[in-house]
Amino acid sequence: MSLVTIGIADLKVSNNPEDTLVTYSLGSCIGLAVYDPVAKVGGLLHYMLPDSSINQEKAAKNPAMFANKGIPLLFKQCYKLGADKKRMIIKVAGGSQIMDAAGTFNIGKRNYAILRKMFWKNNVMIDGEDIGGNCNRTMYMQLDDGKINLKISKKGMVEL
Amino acid sequence: MNLMEEIIAAVDEMPPFPQVVHRAMQVIAIPEYEVSNLVEILKVDQAVTANILKLCNSAYFGLPRKVSSLKEAVVYLGSDQLKQLLLSGAASKIYEKPSEGYAVFADELWRHALATAVMSQVLRRHLRLKIDENMVFTAALLHDVGKVVLSSFVSDRYIAIESMVESGDYSFQEAEKDVLGFDHAEIGGKIAESWDFPPSIVAAITFHHEPARSPKEFRLLTELVALANNLAVMVGYGTGVDGLACRGHGLLLQKLKLEEKDVEELILLFQMEMEKTCDIAGVSER
Ligand SMILES: [Fe+2]
Ligand SMILES: [Fe+2]
Numbered sequence: 001m002s003l004v005t006i007g008i009a010d011l012k013v014s015n016n017p018e019d020t021l022v023t024y025s026l027g028s029c030i031g032l033a034v035y036d037p038v039a040k041v042g043g044l045l046h047y048m049l050p051d052s053s054i055n056q057e058k059a060a061k062n063p064a065m066f067a068n069k070g071i072p073l074l075f076k077q078c079y080k081l082g083a084d085k086k087r088m089i090i091k092v093a094g095g096s097q098i099m100d101a102a103g104t105f106n107i108g109k110r111n112y113a114i115l116r117k118m119f120w121k122n123n124v125m126i127d128g129e130d131i132g133g134n135c136n137r138t139m140y141m142q143l144d145d146g147k148i149n150l151k152i153s154k155k156g157m158v159e160l
Numbered sequence: 161m162n163l164m165e166e167i168i169a170a171v172d173e174m175p176p177f178p179q180v181v182h183r184a185m186q187v188i189a190i191p192e193y194e195v196s197n198l199v200e201i202l203k204v205d206q207a208v209t210a211n212i213l214k215l216c217n218s219a220y221f222g223l224p225r226k227v228s229s230l231k232e233a234v235v236y237l238g239s240d241q242l243k244q245l246l247l248s249g250a251a252s253k254i255y256e257k258p259s260e261g262y263a264v265f266a267d268e269l270w271r272h273a274l275a276t277a278v279m280s281q282v283l284r285r286h287l288r289l290k291i292d293e294n295m296v297f298t299a300a301l302l303h304d305v306g307k308v309v310l311s312s313f314v315s316d317r318y319i320a321i322e323s324m325v326e327s328g329d330y331s332f333q334e335a336e337k338d339v340l341g342f343d344h345a346e347i348g349g350k351i352a353e354s355w356d357f358p359p360s361i362v363a364a365i366t367f368h369h370e371p372a373r374s375p376k377e378f379r380l381l382t383e384l385v386a387l388a389n390n391l392a393v394m395v396g397y398g399t400g401v402d403g404l405a406c407r408g409h410g411l412l413l414q415k416l417k418l419e420e421k422d423v424e425e426l427i428l429l430f431q432m433e434m435e436k437t438c439d440i441a442g443v444s445e446r
Pocket of ligand 2: 272276303304389
């Protein structure tokens with residue numbers, strides 16, 4: 001088994017059943033895991049910000065930093081390895097908040113909102129999610145069966 | 161001894177902040193300082209000298225030939241790189257002590273401290289805050305140093321802290337204060353004091369979770385560190401034990417009338433800077 005790390009603002013796909021993809025410390029960021037159980041192709045994206053319009057030039061270099069660029073790219077790369085949109089199982093984690101009544105630090109909420117909007121427009125259903133709160137999450141995907149495990153601060157391991 | 165006395169004793173036993181770094185920073189602060197004066201100070205410390213040469217010869221700079229003289233390396237790196245290297249070299253040693261109570265990954269505290277320092281630099285620069293760069297970097301780098309000491313004392317009380325945080329009504333720092341009678345910020349301030357840091361840095365560390373309590377003359381620095389800490393934790397450079405259980409201090413953002421898009425852009429700039437810094441410092445971003 002080999003552990004493949006997806007950094008912050010990063011994405012990776014694989015069709016090697018020996019691989020486990022992992023992304024650490026999702027706070028306000030979102031971890032999006034997609035898996036085709038027939039082709040046994042999966043991918044994991046860890047994005048930081050909702051929309052690349054804030055800086056197109058830098059977005060071109062770091063598409064995985066943004067929901068609007070990273071999400072389509074994740075799907076495309078899975079298709080290249082033979083995944084089919086109709087079979088994809090979609091799981092989402094992250095979007096936490098710090099304790100802030102004023103709502104100044106609401107990027108987690110907005111990161112999640114844009115994903116919902118994009119999925120709704122493209123008829124994509126979410127099969128499992130663990131969103132919000134003020135915890136920290138680490139997300140694992142096993143490539144042999146697509147199983148998603150979450151390590152949640154103060155809670156421990158759960159399967160999503 | 162009661163717990164507070166025990167901890168004060170532990171603070172006294174902390175290794176001192178390296179004198180060579182303190183002295184080098186004083187020289188660098190002089191406009192048009194003599195490079196040879198700086199080299200005199202640095203060469204006394206073999207580890208520091210080795211680090212400077214290592215950085216200078218790292219793949220990051222891709223120099224065509226090997227630099228082997230300290231003086232040449234100092235000139236090549238320039239004062240900004242050098243300051244950051246010296247401060248972060250000292251801080252990494254302090255944070256990377258294994259900690260039991262706050263059972264975090266060995267380098268988790270250090271990565272968080274570095275991220276907070278990078279974030280505070282990005283904020284200072286892009287918000288054009290009139291505040292000394294070194295002071296900001298140092299305060300941000302050391303803001304959670306109290307956790308290093310506190311960690312070995314919480315042991316059985318840790319469960320109580322954790323369950324208060326889990327209830328959702330308390331931040332990690334508030335739970336610490338409730339259970340122990342004091343928090344890591346306060347202890348951090350005492351450590352900085354024992355290291356002879358100026359009152360501005362002591363105040364920023366002591367009040368980084370309650371910036372409104374910081375003395376007026378140090379308020380801006382404290383608010384900046386508090387905000388940088390918030391943003392670093394938020395985007396994933398926090399630590400596992402406290403998660404995102406910290407109170408938001410967005411006052412500075414409101415004062416400067418920053419909007420959502422501005423904050424997003426700051427985070428973008430931070431991430432690019434952080435990747436570069438991790439590269440140079442040899443820290444895994446994870
Ligand atoms: Fe703190
Ligand atoms: Fe912190």
